[in-house]
Amino acid sequence: MDKHGILREYFGHTAFRNGQEELIDNILAGRDVLGIMPTGAGKSICYQVPALAMNGVTVVVSPLISLMTDQVAALVESGVKAAYINSSLTYPQYCEVFRRAREGRYKIIYVAPERLLTEEFLSLSESLEISMLTVDEAHCVSQWGQDFRPSYLKIVEYVRALSHRPVVSAFTATATGEVREDIGQMLELNDPFVITTGFDRKNLYFGVLRPSDKFSELAKIIRRNGDRTGIVYCLTRKTVEEVCEKLCSSGVAATRYHAGLSDAERRANQEDFICDRRTVMIATNAFGMGIDKSNVSYVVHYNMPKNIEGYYQEAGRAGRDGESAECILLYSGQDVRTNRFLIENCSDDNPEMTEEMRAEVRERDLQRLKEITFYSTTSGCLREYILRYFGERSPSYCGNCSNCSANFETVDITVEAQKIVSCVYRVNASGRSFGRTMIADILNGSKRERVISFGFDKLSTYGIMSDMTQKRIVKMIDFLIDNEWLALDGEYSVVKTTPKSAEIVRDRVTVEMKLEKEAPAERKIIIDHGVNEGLFVELRKMRSEFAAAEKVPAYIIFSDSALKDMCRKLPVTEEEFLSVSGVGKKKAERYGEVFCTFIEQYASEHPEIRSVGTAVKL
Numbered sequence: 191m192d193k194h195g196i197l198r199e200y201f202g203h204t205a206f207r208n209g210q211e212e213l214i215d216n217i218l219a220g221r222d223v224l225g226i227m228p229t230g231a232g233k234s235i236c237y238q239v240p241a242l243a244m245n246g247v248t249v250v251v252s253p254l255i256s257l258m259t260d261q262v263a264a265l266v267e268s269g270v271k272a273a274y275i276n277s278s279l280t281y282p283q284y285c286e287v288f289r290r291a292r293e294g295r296y297k298i299i300y301v302a303p304e305r306l307l308t309e310e311f312l313s314l315s316e317s318l319e320i321s322m323l324t325v326d327e328a329h330c331v332s333q334w335g336q337d338f339r340p341s342y343l344k345i346v347e348y349v350r351a352l353s354h355r356p357v358v359s360a361f362t363a364t365a366t367g368e369v370r371e372d373i374g375q376m377l378e379l380n381d382p383f384v385i386t387t388g389f390d391r392k393n394l395y396f397g398v399l400r401p402s403d404k405f406s407e408l409a410k411i412i413r414r415n416g417d418r419t420g421i422v423y424c425l426t427r428k429t430v431e432e433v434c435e436k437l438c439s440s441g442v443a444a445t446r447y448h449a450g451l452s453d454a455e456r457r458a459n460q461e462d463f464i465c466d467r468r469t470v471m472i473a474t475n476a477f478g479m480g481i482d483k484s485n486v487s488y489v490v491h492y493n494m495p496k497n498i499e500g501y502y503q504e505a506g507r508a509g510r511d512g513e514s515a516e517c518i519l520l521y522s523g524q525d526v527r528t529n530r531f532l533i534e535n536c537s538d539d540n541p542e543m544t545e546e547m548r549a550e551v552r553e554r555d556l557q558r559l560k561e562i563t564f565y566s567t568t569s570g571c572l573r574e575y576i577l578r579y580f581g582e583r584s585p586s587y588c589g590n591c592s593n594c595s596a597n598f599e600t601v602d603i604t605v606e607a608q609k610i611v612s613c614v615y616r617v618n619a620s621g622r623s624f625g626r627t628m629i630a631d632i633l634n635g636s637k638r639e640r641v642i643s644f645g646f647d648k649l650s651t652y653g654i655m656s657d658m659t660q661k662r663i664v665k666m667i668d669f670l671i672d673n674e675w676l677a678l679d680g681e682y683s684v685v686k687t688t689p690k691s692a693e694i695v696r697d698r699v700t701v702e703m704k705l706e707k708e709a710p711a712e713r714k715i716i717i718d719h720g721v722n723e724g725l726f727v728e729l730r731k732m733r734s735e736f737a738a739a740e741k742v743p744a745y746i747i748f749s750d751s752a753l754k755d756m757c758r759k760l761p762v763t764e765e766e767f768l769s770v771s772g773v774g775k776k777k778a779e780r781y782g783e784v785f786c787t788f789i790e791q792y793a794s795e796h797p798e799i800r801s802v803g804t805a806v807k808l
């Protein structure tokens with residue numbers, strides 16, 4: 191079968207997405223590939239389709255058990271012969287998988303990296319025709335990445351040990367320039383075809399809020415999302431505990447996940463979330479890699495995470511089904527301090543790193559922390575900021591982030607910029623340096639004790655911006671920092687002038703920035719209520735029943751988008767059912783009749799849904 195046939199028949203998709211086809215074609219031509227695609231872009235298809243098109247077996251290295259279990263369940267459900275080999279198997283299961291593998295019964299075998307060099311797996315590999323080796327989450331091989339896994343270094347040894355070298359395909363969602371280089375080298379990719387598809391996730395709304403009360407802001411977000419599912423990331427276990435407890439006692443179906451819980455509880459909580467028994471997951475960053483739940487409608491960061499890579503990966507767990515979803519970061523200055531503390535005191539104890547390497551990593555981590563702090567305080571377009579970070583250019587206004595949609599207006603702050611920069615010069619000239627709020631206090635003419643006690647009320651710049659709130663002045667300072675007219679320096683993030691500062695006070699350049707109008711508009715959330723909502727609810731129920739019977743998460747049976755497409759198309763024949771997005775041959779055979787019969791029945795009882803037909807927007 192050719193690639194289009196496979197895509198249609200096994201995965202139920204009609205067309206390849208951006209980047210998928212090029213990667214597949216190169217693999218099929220025998221060339222190594224490296225695919226860098228954001229979460230949700232559809233990396234799995236890129237190796238699963240060629241795996242089915244080629245003779246022999248594809249071995250997929252994947253870092254996490256949960257990830258493998260999920261992928262294999264989804265493949266088996268779609269009619270692909272797949273299995274995994276990892277420590278979750280009992281000994282008899284393990285023997286059974288090896289036996290079947292030797293008989294050539296699998297097309298795709300997922301394996302944990304630490305198993306690769308075992309004698310058993312090596313001898314199995316020699317007895318099979320391995321056509322491709324796929325490395326999922328390939329950034330784990332890089333020491334400069336944030337998820338370095340020493341066991342990933344075994345991959346290249348494994349490839350070397352094979353008597354016939356298979357084509358190697360590697361995939362990751364996270365890679366800045368140096369990590370990208372590193373992946374190619376560490377995996378010894380042979381003149382690879384490298385593709386970076388756009389990092390933009392158009393269906394995600396990005397927001398940064400600075401609430402005075404984070405918890406009530408969070409409660410508001412959860413409330414407006416109703417029974418849709420969400421993830422809330424916190425920086426520490428303690429915060430996870432607190433937030434989860436408060437939510438539960440206010441009646442939210444929340445659960446929690448962090449490394450301090452027992453394996454059993456972690457597993458149970460994750461399962462509750464994946465199967466929609468609990469709608470909100472409160473977690474540290476230990477939760478997520480390998481969580482392939484496609485119907486997550488929002489991701490809230492209760493604290494600012496420590497870098498943009500991590501943020502974008504975690505936020506990217508929203509809206510994988512392509513439906514609109516929101517990613518909100520609740521920022522406070524304390525988050526910066528906590529992160530700095532964690533970076534400086536809790537560097538991970540990777541025994542393979544020398545003290546020198548550790549220091550270097552710490553330095554990079556602090557630099558990354560700065561970048562996400564800028565993200566959290568910028569008044570520019572958030573999407574543009576993230577994309578620029580990953581080396582992608584995009585317009586400075588996206589219209590789907592809090593900065594773009596919060597009714598910004600362009601304000602000429604030339605005079606204010608001159609006042610601010612002069613104030614920083616004066617303060618520095620007095621032999622001191624202070625953070626942003628102190629500078630703003632001075633300009634604002636604050637009577638706070640620390641301003642007076644340093645004698646700053648005697649400075650000529652004291653109170654020259656008293657017509658403005660302190661908050662607004664801080665925004666302007668942030669903007670000047672973003673544009674290098676000022677800089678944050680040292681452990682206490684004090685404000686300093688830069689070589690560019692002269693442009694402001696001497697050359698008097700015009701400075702314009704987007705500033706919030708005084709009362710920012712609340713974002714309107716479009717809730718998917720349509721006439722067919724009733725049918726959607728019913729289909730979801732049927733899906734849950736199948737999921738329970740087959741002991742797999744609901745989205746493995748059908749994604750929300752597939753159910754919504756059924757509501758739009760109202761299929762009643764198997765052929766029509768096959769036209770539903772996400773429905774392949776196997777699923778049509780298995781569920782087509784039940785769903786079609788139900789839909790037909792429902793439509794006859796609710797004739798109004800036909801008259802609106804495909805025009806219904808869910």
Ligand code: ADP
Nearest residue numbers: 203205206207228229230231232233234235484
């Ligand atoms: P990634 O691993 O890149 O995060 P996945 O491989 O899990 O992403 O795919 C994300 C979602 O996109 C899945 O629900 C998958 O079914 C869907 N998808 C992938 N490729 C296509 C395609 N060509 N057409 C439609 N949907 C697709």
Ligand code: ZN
Nearest residue numbers: 571588591594
């Ligand atoms: Zn924007």
